[in-house]
Amino acid sequence: MLKDLFSPHAVAIIGASQDPTKIGNAILRNMIDSGYKGNIIPINPSSQEVMGLRFYPSIDKVDDTPELAVIALPASRTIDALKGCVERGVKFVIIIAGGFSELGKEGRDRELQLLDIIKGTDTRIIGPNTLGVYFPHIGVNTALTSPGRMAFLPKGEIAFVSQSGALGLLTMDGVSEYNVGISAFLNLGNRVDLNEVELLDYFAADELTKSIVLYLESVPKGREFFSKVKEITMKKPVVVLKSGRTEESAVAASLHTGAMASDDAVVNGAISQAGAVRAYDETEMMDFGRVLAYSGRISGDRIAIITTAGGVGVITADYISSKVNGIGMRLASLSDETKRRIREVVVPFASVNNPIDLTADGSVDNFDKVIGILEEDDEVDGIIAYPLPQTPKMGVGVVDVINKYKGGRKPIIVGVLGSKIAKELIIEFEKRKIPAYPSVHRTVKALEALRSYSRYVERRRGSR
Amino acid sequence: MLKDLFSPHAVAIIGASQDPTKIGNAILRNMIDSGYKGNIIPINPSSQEVMGLRFYPSIDKVDDTPELAVIALPASRTIDALKGCVERGVKFVIIIAGGFSELGKEGRDRELQLLDIIKGTDTRIIGPNTLGVYFPHIGVNTALTSPGRMAFLPKGEIAFVSQSGALGLLTMDGVSEYNVGISAFLNLGNRVDLNEVELLDYFAADELTKSIVLYLESVPKGREFFSKVKEITMKKPVVVLKSGRTEESAVAASLHTGAMASDDAVVNGAISQAGAVRAYDETEMMDFGRVLAYSGRISGDRIAIITTAGGVGVITADYISSKVNGIGMRLASLSDETKRRIREVVVPFASVNNPIDLTADGSVDNFDKVIGILEEDDEVDGIIAYPLPQTPKMGVGVVDVINKYKGGRKPIIVGVLGSKIAKELIIEFEKRKIPAYPSVHRTVKALEALRSYSRYVERRRGSR
Numbered sequence: 001m002l003k004d005l006f007s008p009h010a011v012a013i014i015g016a017s018q019d020p021t022k023i024g025n026a027i028l029r030n031m032i033d034s035g036y037k038g039n040i041i042p043i044n045p046s047s048q049e050v051m052g053l054r055f056y057p058s059i060d061k062v063d064d065t066p067e068l069a070v071i072a073l074p075a076s077r078t079i080d081a082l083k084g085c086v087e088r089g090v091k092f093v094i095i096i097a098g099g100f101s102e103l104g105k106e107g108r109d110r111e112l113q114l115l116d117i118i119k120g121t122d123t124r125i126i127g128p129n130t131l132g133v134y135f136p137h138i139g140v141n142t143a144l145t146s147p148g149r150m151a152f153l154p155k156g157e158i159a160f161v162s163q164s165g166a167l168g169l170l171t172m173d174g175v176s177e178y179n180v181g182i183s184a185f186l187n188l189g190n191r192v193d194l195n196e197v198e199l200l201d202y203f204a205a206d207e208l209t210k211s212i213v214l215y216l217e218s219v220p221k222g223r224e225f226f227s228k229v230k231e232i233t234m235k236k237p238v239v240v241l242k243s244g245r246t247e248e249s250a251v252a253a254s255l256h257t258g259a260m261a262s263d264d265a266v267v268n269g270a271i272s273q274a275g276a277v278r279a280y281d282e283t284e285m286m287d288f289g290r291v292l293a294y295s296g297r298i299s300g301d302r303i304a305i306i307t308t309a310g311g312v313g314v315i316t317a318d319y320i321s322s323k324v325n326g327i328g329m330r331l332a333s334l335s336d337e338t339k340r341r342i343r344e345v346v347v348p349f350a351s352v353n354n355p356i357d358l359t360a361d362g363s364v365d366n367f368d369k370v371i372g373i374l375e376e377d378d379e380v381d382g383i384i385a386y387p388l389p390q391t392p393k394m395g396v397g398v399v400d401v402i403n404k405y406k407g408g409r410k411p412i413i414v415g416v417l418g419s420k421i422a423k424e425l426i427i428e429f430e431k432r433k434i435p436a437y438p439s440v441h442r443t444v445k446a447l448e449a450l451r452s453y454s455r456y457v458e459r460r461r462g463s464r
Numbered sequence: 465m466l467k468d469l470f471s472p473h474a475v476a477i478i479g480a481s482q483d484p485t486k487i488g489n490a491i492l493r494n495m496i497d498s499g500y501k502g503n504i505i506p507i508n509p510s511s512q513e514v515m516g517l518r519f520y521p522s523i524d525k526v527d528d529t530p531e532l533a534v535i536a537l538p539a540s541r542t543i544d545a546l547k548g549c550v551e552r553g554v555k556f557v558i559i560i561a562g563g564f565s566e567l568g569k570e571g572r573d574r575e576l577q578l579l580d581i582i583k584g585t586d587t588r589i590i591g592p593n594t595l596g597v598y599f600p601h602i603g604v605n606t607a608l609t610s611p612g613r614m615a616f617l618p619k620g621e622i623a624f625v626s627q628s629g630a631l632g633l634l635t636m637d638g639v640s641e642y643n644v645g646i647s648a649f650l651n652l653g654n655r656v657d658l659n660e661v662e663l664l665d666y667f668a669a670d671e672l673t674k675s676i677v678l679y680l681e682s683v684p685k686g687r688e689f690f691s692k693v694k695e696i697t698m699k700k701p702v703v704v705l706k707s708g709r710t711e712e713s714a715v716a717a718s719l720h721t722g723a724m725a726s727d728d729a730v731v732n733g734a735i736s737q738a739g740a741v742r743a744y745d746e747t748e749m750m751d752f753g754r755v756l757a758y759s760g761r762i763s764g765d766r767i768a769i770i771t772t773a774g775g776v777g778v779i780t781a782d783y784i785s786s787k788v789n790g791i792g793m794r795l796a797s798l799s800d801e802t803k804r805r806i807r808e809v810v811v812p813f814a815s816v817n818n819p820i821d822l823t824a825d826g827s828v829d830n831f832d833k834v835i836g837i838l839e840e841d842d843e844v845d846g847i848i849a850y851p852l853p854q855t856p857k858m859g860v861g862v863v864d865v866i867n868k869y870k871g872g873r874k875p876i877i878v879g880v881l882g883s884k885i886a887k888e889l890i891i892e893f894e895k896r897k898i899p900a901y902p903s904v905h906r907t908v909k910a911l912e913a914l915r916s917y918s919r920y921v922e923r924r925r926g927s928r
Contacts, residue, residue, distance in 0.1 A: 098813060099813070103813065145854065146854065146855065146856040149853065149854045149855075149856075149885060150882060150883070150885075151883055151884065162775075164773070164774060164775030164778075166773030166774065166775060166776070166824060166852070166854075167776055167779075168775075169854065170773055170776065170852065170854060170881045170882055171881075173881070173882040173883050173886070174881055174882055174883060174886075174902075174903070176883045177883040177884075215775065217775070217778060241779075243775065243778040243779050243782050244778055244782065245790075246781070246785040246786045247785075248781060248785040248795045249778055249781030249784075249785055249786075249795070280779075280782070280783070280789055280905075281779050281783070281904045281905045282776070282779065282903065282904060283904075283905060284905075308630070309630030309631055310628060310631075311626075311627075311628030311630060311631025311632075311679065311681070311707065312630070312631055312634065312746070314628075314681060314708055315631075315705075315707050315745050315746065317710070317712060317713030318707055318708070318713045318744070319744070319745070320713075321710040321711075321712040321713055322709050322710045325744055326709075326710075330712070331712045331713070349562060349563070349567065388630070388634065389613065390609065390613045390614045390630075390633065390634060390637060391610065391630075392613075417637070417638055417746065418614060418634055418637040418638055419614070419637050419638060420615070421613060421614075422637070422638075438638075439638070439745065439746065439747045440745045440746060440747075441744075441745045441747060441748075
């Protein structure tokens with residue numbers, strides 16, 4: 001049934017406006033700019049035509065019933081608009097307005113009114129207090145943003161569900177730098193009706209989605225939620241950022257989205273038992289979502305590092321092998337045969353011990369041959385590669401080289417440090433769905449997330 | 465005496481070349497491009513004139529004695545070139561060539577030869593196995609880089625000393641994105657002569673330098689080094705990234721720069737007793753260097769957060785108040801008077817509890833007034849501010865607002881999340897030397913570094 005939400009043939013924007021200071025204007029513009037091929041239906045009693053679109057005075061005057069409507073009106077006028085949608089048979093209604101349960105008792109009563117209106121009908125509510133949804137694969141973009149102030153993501157494999165709207169949009173804006181793609185974004189807001197449990201169900205079956213990322217400040221249906229997560233994680237990885245971890249910050253969370261937080265030790269246990277990977281901030285969320293969507297599982301702890309800068313290799317080795325301020329995995333101990341074979345293909349002053357330091361003379365071809373050799377060494381479970389584009393023999397060709405080994409027995413996670421040309425290279429990796437990160441720390445944390453998820457799957461497999 | 469290194473009136477490049485594939489060409493080009501006003505003296509027996517500069521066949525034919533010379537020749541020809549420099553009375557010689565102690569016994573012998581040559585003379589060696597130095601304030605740039613592949617930093621207040629060359633250059637390239645400035649960069653390489661202890665002495669007295677950042681893979685003169693650090697840290701903050709933390713990675717470090725690593729628990733104790741702040745990766749190094757250079761000390765643990773996105777406030781509150789995966793500080797508990805005053809100046813639906821959530825309606829003026837009020841609340845020791853430029857009422861004016869409070873009683877650390885316009889805003893903060901970071905994690909870690917340094921200074925003051 002959620003299918004209609006994700007593939008509406010028509011979308012109504014109630015409160016669409018020609019006035020650029022109105023939220024209905026921003027939403028309409030985002031919708032038009034996103035390449036949606038369906039029917040965009042702007043609704044506003046006082047408009048005729050804007051941007052070539054015919055306006056309708058009200059939802060009951062629309063010929064074509066949209067599956068999805070956005071109500072971009074203040075809370076006071078939202079109630080009536082919702083009634084109109086229900087009468088017209090609109091299946092999903094996004095309610096942008098704030099001023100509901102996040103403002104206390106009076107708002108909570110208004111929220112109950114919304115529920116009363118849809119009770120016994122086929123209409124579902126997303127929100128209220130939401131900044132909207134964005135489905136790049138079909139170009140539905142009802143996000144409320146200031147024009148030109150943030151970038152949207154291309155089509156991709158990560159489903160992103162955020163209780164908080166601003167955090168969701170900021171997170172997407174952040175990774176837009178690397179052109180990270182998503183399969184869908186939904187901001188749930190106050191979650192008076194549609195919630196994360198149903199969305200998990202949908203994305204579990206959704207072929208576009210390879211990993212599911214959730215930002216939650218509270219988990220009111222905890223038992224149901226975590227059992228749903230557990231149902232999914234054997235076939236699809238789930239990343240959860242659950243904030244409000246301490247007593248102090250939980251109070252802040254409850255003020256923000258009006259929901260009560262729970263004891264973090266309990267939450268932590270539930271996340272890990274359900275096989276989700278926990279993220280702690282906006283960067284980790286998408287970093288983990290990418291590695292889990294793009295990489296096969298990693299079968300052990302033994303990591304080989306290939307770098308063109310020795311220091312980068314050493315810092316990475318520290319993080320990998322240290323339990324204090326590190327991830328407590330291991331450096332693969334390369335066999336003599338492997339070292340001999342690597343020695344044959346690299347420059348004489350390269351280090352063939354792990355971390356393998358190709359030096360600034362390391363070439364694209366070196367990466368190809370060395371990864372090929374590591375693929376055949378049974379002592380290696382995974383590879384971290386740093387093809388640093390500041391060195392003369394490194395080039396964009398390294399992306400195809402690493403792509404060749406993608407899906408092989410050993411996951412490869414890439415780190416590319418630096419500024420402009422480093423970023424360009426990460427974008428190329430992203431195009432091939434190879435997880436690539438701009439710092440040692442983020443590269444290693446992605447490895448930890450992958451290992452954590454893989455270990456969970458192994459364990460559950462083993463216990464069957 | 466190191467003064468001549470940092471302000472030479474002439475610099476010779478031995479091995480300067482017209483051939484773009486030669487390292488002497490890259491160094492010459494960087495030197496020319498950096499706006500050095502002194503005399504650049506290219507030396508190469510087979511050249512006449514390149515890029516408008518007169519070439520000399522050898523150092524003894526030069527009329528004007530340079531204080532600084534770079535030998536951009538292979539190891540085998542470096543020995544003779546060094547002799548020439550000593551005879552000519554050159555005070556500082558940068559030796560680029562590798563092939564010394566990092567390659568074992570034979571190389572170590574060659575290194576001893578270098579030392580023999582300068583013994584009893586006024587000549588000092590930087591390197592060998594170094595990628596050079598960069599002093600933006602006078603435009604000396606002897607860095608060995610591939611043309612166009614990395615960006616150099618503007619003039620600034622951070623002195624950066626790196627044992628590893630590539631890591632040093634990559635680190636600078638990384639923060640070039642935010643136009644972070646430095647007072648000097650030196651890559652020490654094998655440190656056969658000039659070392660970090662002497663440089664600490666120089667930078668401690670250097671008025672351009674407000675913080676000192678060191679990347680070290682080994683600390684051979686441990687006792688001397690840490691006692692020098694301790695001598696300095698009461699007046700100037702020092703950041704140390706000491707890699708090779710675990711047994712496994714220490715082996716890698718020793719292969720990389722040919723130096724033996726020491727037990728990390730000992731190193732850790734020494735760093736903290738000396739009052740340096742320890743960084744664990746290339747990002748933290750410069751992030752910590754910036755906050756320590758730009759901010760006054762913070763006198764306590766109680767932090768107020770101002771944000772225009774509630775979720776960002778909650779995640780920050782988590783990191784601040786949590787001991788597990790957090791920095792174990794505290795959220796300031798704002799007085800009723802403070803909350804009442806804030807309530808008067810913000811939009812009605814803003815949250816005036818800490819984290820203060822101005823919502824997407826938060827304006828530049830809100831930041832001004834709220835920070836002003838927080839400045840007067842004795843329950844607040846420091847402020848984290850998130851002026852997120854994706855919201856309609858936020859603009860570059862917020863930089864001047866926060867600048868107004870800089871140097872006040874409470875340090876302000878800024879977080880700006882997102883992509884393009886976020887980056888532009890961070891650059892504006894950087895211009896005013898206000899520490900600003902692109903993620904929650906980096907913002908909070910900078911706060912932790914500042915608190916750690918401030919606590920050390922307090923403690924030593926108290927124990928006098």
